[in-house]
Amino acid sequence: xxxxxxxxxxxxxxxxxxxxxxxxxxxxxxxxxxxxxxxxxxxxxxxxxxxxxxxxxxxxxxxxxxxxxxxxxxxxxxxxxxxxxxxxxxxxxxxxxxxxxxxxxxxxxxxxxxxxxxxxxxxxxxxxxxxxxxxxxxxxxxxxxxxxxxxxxxx
Numbered sequence: 334x335x336x337x338x339x340x341x342x343x344x345x346x347x348x349x350x351x352x353x354x355x356x357x358x359x360x361x362x363x364x365x366x367x368x369x370x371x372x373x374x375x376x377x378x379x380x381x382x383x384x385x386x387x388x389x390x391x392x393x394x395x396x397x398x399x400x401x402x403x404x405x406x407x408x409x410x411x412x413x414x415x416x417x418x419x420x421x422x423x424x425x426x427x428x429x430x431x432x433x434x435x436x437x438x439x440x441x442x443x444x445x446x447x448x449x450x451x452x453x454x455x456x457x458x459x460x461x462x463x464x465x466x467x468x469x470x471x472x473x474x475x476x477x478x479x480x481x482x483x484x485x486x487x488x
Contacts, residue, residue, distance in 0.1 A: 334363070334425060335433045337391065337484065338455040339384040348405060352387045359456045359484035360391025366487055367394065367425075370480065372460050376421025380404035385427045388456075396425070404428050409436040419468045433457075440476040449483050456484035 338356035345351065352360065367373065377398040379389050382405050389398055403411055406429050413436065416426060428436070434453030440461060444450050449457065461476035 334388070334427050334458045335430055335453055335455055336380070336382070336385045336388040336427055337363070345383070348381070349383050351383050352391070356384070356455065357387070357391055359487070360388045361393070362484060362487040363388075363456055363458055363482075364392035364394060366482060367392065367458070370460075372423070372480070374421060374423045374425035376419055376423070377425045377427070378404065378415050378419060379427040380407070380429060382406075382429070385429070388427055394425070396421075406432065408432045409439050412436040413439075413471070413473070417468050417471050424468070439473045441478055442474055442476060443478065445478045445481040447481050447483075450481055454483050454485075458482050 337352050337359040339350045340353035343350055374394060374396045377389060377396050379385050379398050379400050381400045381402045401415060404415060409432060412428060412432060416424060430453055437459045459481050460479040462479050463471060463476055465471055
């Protein structure tokens with residue numbers, strides 16, 4: 334998941350930039366969407382950036398979260414390393430573009446037929462299924478797309 338829409342007018346340093354009102358609404362809607370679909374993580378890996386933490390809070394999911402500074406503006410290889418070290422059965426990762434978009438593309442066997450997948454807008458959420466026993470067995474290009482959504486589709 335890419336973090337929800339942030340507030341560029343806040344004047345805060347990039348790491349400390351909060352969500353804007355649209356982003357807060359989107360985070361709640363995404364949490365409702367995940368819950369309604371029964372896609373509930375049992376582990377969450379989240380960038381330490383404020384906008385990611387506020388996205389996480391807005392999701393209102395009942396799962397332990399690990400805030401990781403290494404996920405702040407991380408590239409695909411750092412995200413891959415973080416995911417392969419995960420312990421949960423269903424893991425949610427919250428990060429930033431362009432890394433999260435590139436990482437998502439690297440994981441799928443075939444990208445979803447969705448016009449927004451290639452640019453991965455704020456709040457974009459990809460649900461994948463992997464045929465692996467543990468995350469350390471994860472290989473690029475092996476994720477089967479279960480779903481993909483952007484917040485505008487939840488309005």
